[in-house]
Amino acid sequence: MDDxxxxxxxxxxxxxxxxAKVHVLTHTLHYGMGVFEGVRAxxxxxxxxxxxxxxxxxxxxxxxxxxGMNIPFSxxxxxxxxxxxxxxxxxSSAYIRPMCFxxxxxxxxxxxSLKVHCIVAAWEWGSYLGKExxxxxxxxxxxxxxxxxxxxxxxxxKSNGSYMNSMLAVQDATACGFDEALLLDTEGYVAEGSGExxxxxxxxxxxxPDLTSALDGITRRTVFSLADELGIPVREKRITRxxxxxxxxxxxxxxxxxxxxxxxxxxxxIGSGARGPITEQLQTRYFDLVHGRLDGHPQWLAYV
Ligand code: PMP
Numbered sequence: 001m002d003d004x005x006x007x008x009x010x011x012x013x014x015x016x017x018x019x020a021k022v023h024v025l026t027h028t029l030h031y032g033m034g035v036f037e038g039v040r041a042x043x044x045x046x047x048x049x050x051x052x053x054x055x056x057x058x059x060x061x062x063x064x065x066x067x068g069m070n071i072p073f074s075x076x077x078x079x080x081x082x083x084x085x086x087x088x089x090x091x092s093s094a095y096i097r098p099m100c101f102x103x104x105x106x107x108x109x110x111x112x113s114l115k116v117h118c119i120v121a122a123w124e125w126g127s128y129l130g131k132e133x134x135x136x137x138x139x140x141x142x143x144x145x146x147x148x149x150x151x152x153x154x155x156x157x158k159s160n161g162s163y164m165n166s167m168l169a170v171q172d173a174t175a176c177g178f179d180e181a182l183l184l185d186t187e188g189y190v191a192e193g194s195g196e197x198x199x200x201x202x203x204x205x206x207x208x209p210d211l212t213s214a215l216d217g218i219t220r221r222t223v224f225s226l227a228d229e230l231g232i233p234v235r236e237k238r239i240t241r242x243x244x245x246x247x248x249x250x251x252x253x254x255x256x257x258x259x260x261x262x263x264x265x266x267x268x269x270i271g272s273g274a275r276g277p278i279t280e281q282l283q284t285r286y287f288d289l290v291h292g293r294l295d296g297h298p299q300w301l302a303y304v
Contacts, residue, residue, distance in 0.1 A: 001123075006089045009081040009120040012073070014088055020119065027114055028101035032161025035063035036099035038195075038255045039082060041122070041304060043092045044292030049301040050086065050096065051290045053079055055218050056255075059158060060098055064116075066157035071100050072116055079302075085122040086304045095125035095256065101160070128195075128256035129179060134283070137263030137275050138179035138252075140193075142241055143169040147183040147191035147213045155213050166194035180252065182244070182265065185213035190239040192217075196252035196260070199223065200244055201271075201278050206234040207243075219253040219286075225297070226285045232278060241265075249276030251283075258290075259283040 008020035028034035037060045041050045057079045064071050071078070078098060086094050103115040129138055145168050148155055153162045169181035173194075182198060185191040192198055192214035199208045199220075206227055208220065227234045244250060248271045250262040259282055261275035270276075275283070288294040292301055 006123070007085065009085050009118075011117055011119075012077070014084065017121075020121070022101075022117070023104040025104040025107060026101065027103060027105075027107065027111065028160060030107065031109065032159070032164065033067060033069070033111065034099060034101035034160035035060060035067060035069065036097060036158060036160060038158075039096040039098070040255050040290070041086045041091065041094040041096060042290045042292070044301065044303075046292065046303055048086050048092050048094065048304040049290075049292060050082060050304065051255075052218050052222070052300050053082060053302040054299075055221075057082070057098075059216070059218070060100070063157040063159055064100055066154050067159055069100060069102075069116055071118060073118055078118065078120070081118075081120040082122075083302060083304050085120050089122055091122055091124060093124060094122040096120065096122045099160075125256070127258070127260075128254070129252075129260045133179065134258070134260060135275055137261035137270075137273075139177075139264040140180050140182050140262050140266075141173040141176055141178040142266055143172060143181040143183045143194075145169045145172065145181075145183060146186045149186045150212055155211070156216055158215060163195075170194045182241075184241065185209075188240075190241060190244060193252045193254070193257070196254035196257045198244075198262075199251050199253065200239065200247035201249035201276060202243070202247055204232065204278070206232055206278070207239055208234070208236055209239050210236045217253060219255055219258070222286065222289070222300075223253050223259070223282055226282055226289070229296070230281060230285065232282075244270075247271065249279045251276075251279045259286045 173181035197217040197220040
């Protein structure tokens with residue numbers, strides 16, 4: 001990823017892609033204390049538009065607040081930086097990665113006199129879990145790793161270090177031949193995917209776990225709105241793994257994963273074993289929305 005043309009926003013300036021480097025003693029590299037976002041821009045009739053840019057930028061600042069990290073730029077500057085990298089790299093669609101991390105001024109857990117650095121990079125990235133799987137659905141394994149307890153890393157923060165847990169779960173799932181992991185919380189209730197929120201459908205109602213051990217996903221919130229517009233009831237509640245096995249439909253949501261159907265969990269076929277009708281409706285509406293083909297929510301598209 002490091003050897004390519006393009007520009008990356010680093011601490012207020014656009015620098016050549018290959019020169020956007022840090023020292024090996026960068027604090028966040030050692031201890032994982034940092035915050036980031038995953039944002040997407042989509043092609044629309046009016047050019048590239050970043051989906052829910054303000055919400056993603058707000059979550060970046062909220063994550064930093066949870067970690068006690070002071071981002072040395074304003075919301076508006078970080079917002080503008082994301083628009084700038086998409087435009088300056090001439091991307092018609094993009095995955096955008098803002099990140100804030102501690103520098104290499106000192107080592108040790110007290111994090112004294114450390115500077116906070118910020119980057120925003122953007123590149124083209126297709127379907128996270130495979131294009132064909134957007135229709136066919138993915139095979140999921142309930143992970144042997146539990147999702148973070150609220151008092152371990154605090155799940156409202158999208159923090160670098162918490163993704164070690166996600167990566168362990170993904171490694172385990174893929175080593176067993178599955179596409180993705182579904183993590184339970186420390187009490188054994190369904191939490192989320194390694195990088196996605198999860199929904200199930202039972203008798204026409206959508207259910208999703210509350211946010212105790214899951215990220216407050218922006219796609220999750222978007223699905224709440226779309227479901228409301230389609231007249232599909234949504235309930236947040238504790239969900240057990242056997243409820244997932246017995247669901248009529250299941251799907252993951254995330255900026256990278258978008259709306260990805262789940263066709264199998266732990267060898268049990270979900271519903272008919274293909275993308276279900278409610279999942280399809282929500283997925284179609286989601287893509288219409290992000291590509292600017294839907295009236296309503298114009299404030300969710302920031303044109304580049
Ligand atoms: N949970 C986790 C652990 C994630 O990494 C993500 C991706 N950011 C999500 C849920 C979904 O969040 P969003 O819809 O805001 O991308």
